[in-house]
Amino acid sequence: MDVLKKITELLKENGFKVTKGRAEVLALFFKADRPLSQKEIMEMLRLDLDRASVYRILDAFTQAGLIHMAYVDGRHRVYELPGKCGAHSCHPHFSCRGCGMTACLEDFKGRYKVDLADGFVAERQKVLIEGLCPSCKGK
Amino acid sequence: MDVLKKITELLKENGFKVTKGRAEVLALFFKADRPLSQKEIMEMLRLDLDRASVYRILDAFTQAGLIHMAYVDGRHRVYELPGKCGAHSCHPHFSCRGCGMTACLEDFKGRYKVDLADGFVAERQKVLIEGLCPSCKGK
DNA sequence: TCATAAATGCGACATTGTAGCAATAAAAGA
DNA sequence: TCTTTTATTGCTACAATGTCGCATTTATGA
Numbered sequence: 075m076d077v078l079k080k081i082t083e084l085l086k087e088n089g090f091k092v093t094k095g096r097a098e099v100l101a102l103f104f105k106a107d108r109p110l111s112q113k114e115i116m117e118m119l120r121l122d123l124d125r126a127s128v129y130r131i132l133d134a135f136t137q138a139g140l141i142h143m144a145y146v147d148g149r150h151r152v153y154e155l156p157g158k159c160g161a162h163s164c165h166p167h168f169s170c171r172g173c174g175m176t177a178c179l180e181d182f183k184g185r186y187k188v189d190l191a192d193g194f195v196a197e198r199q200k201v202l203i204e205g206l207c208p209s210c211k212g213k
Numbered sequence: 214m215d216v217l218k219k220i221t222e223l224l225k226e227n228g229f230k231v232t233k234g235r236a237e238v239l240a241l242f243f244k245a246d247r248p249l250s251q252k253e254i255m256e257m258l259r260l261d262l263d264r265a266s267v268y269r270i271l272d273a274f275t276q277a278g279l280i281h282m283a284y285v286d287g288r289h290r291v292y293e294l295p296g297k298c299g300a301h302s303c304h305p306h307f308s309c310r311g312c313g314m315t316a317c318l319e320d321f322k323g324r325y326k327v328d329l330a331d332g333f334v335a336e337r338q339k340v341l342i343e344g345l346c347p348s349c350k351g352k
Numbered sequence: 353t354c355a356t357a358a359a360t361g362c363g364a365c366a367t368t369g370t371a372g373c374a375a376t377a378a379a380a381g382a
Numbered sequence: 383t384c385t386t387t388t389a390t391t392g393c394t395a396c397a398a399t400g401t402c403g404c405a406t407t408t409a410t411g412a
Contacts, residue, residue, distance in 0.1 A: 124362075151400095194345070232389090
């Protein structure tokens with residue numbers, strides 16, 4: 075199916091008006107091969123979209139489950155399309171402590187099994203692998 | 214051994230001058246049963262310590278390896294004493310999406326094994342379990 | 353096309369984190 | 383103990399990130 079059509083459908087399904095801003099932000103996530111921060115989104119956008127609007131769009135998408143907050147970077151919230159994340163498994167992210175680059179390790183199949191105390195409910199796992207990327211490794 | 218003595222030793226071992234601020238911040242981590250944010254540290258401190266100083270102390274401790282940055286909350290950096298975290302295992306943290314409370318699941322023994330692409334080096338794993346705590350569960 | 357409800361732009365603001373510099377406190381030696 | 387030296391702190395200003403309210407604009411359904 076056409077990506078643009080898919081995006082329009084996704085937005086309508088979730089009760090969103092189909093606006094240029096929302097369509098393009100969502101399109102960015104479909105094009106991206108890694109989690110995106112608000113800052114990166116602003117830079118990648120072709121149309122002028124206000125900072126506040128981007129935040130509102132990201133919040134709305136997150137609440138609707140269209141994207142996930144990956145929390146990869148201590149300062150920036152980083153978002154991505156939801157993968158197969160669930161209560162007991164989620165593909166991890168890699169973050170380079172040299173350059174701050176983050177990547178999605180989607181083909182990861184491992185699982186944690188965590189026994190929480192009574193009364194606690196696990197909804198989702200987030201795993202971050204920290205280390206060095208090839209170009210920062212040599213320095 | 215006395216905690217205060219241990220703290221003094223730890224600071225000296227790492228080449229730090231033993232100041233009231235550093236000693237008390239480090240003591241907070243020994244007393245705490247969960248990861249702490251800069252904000253929480255400010256609120257828990259008895260003596261008046263400047264915001265900038267707390268940040269500098271946390272940075273210095275992190276660099277020296279006395280504490281770890283746990284990155285649990287999207288907005289706040291959250292720190293804790295280093296556990297048995299390594300390239301392929303780390304005790305996970307639990308974070309309640311209702312009240313934002315975070316906890317350390319120290320007795321966790323599981324492991325991820327992640328195959329990174331050539332040239333990438335994994336130094337540490339951070340795992341976050343998101344869900345609801347008992348008191349937020351009912352709401 | 354028009355009416356309406358939602359989304360956006362704009363501005364102001366709160367919070368978090370950083371940097372420079374003068375004042376202060378800790379450590380070492382006399 | 384007193385002094386000197388050097389690191390640490392407090393203060394101030396600043397940058398970046400995120401939020402909020404309100405007027406304006408836009409998308410949608412009649």
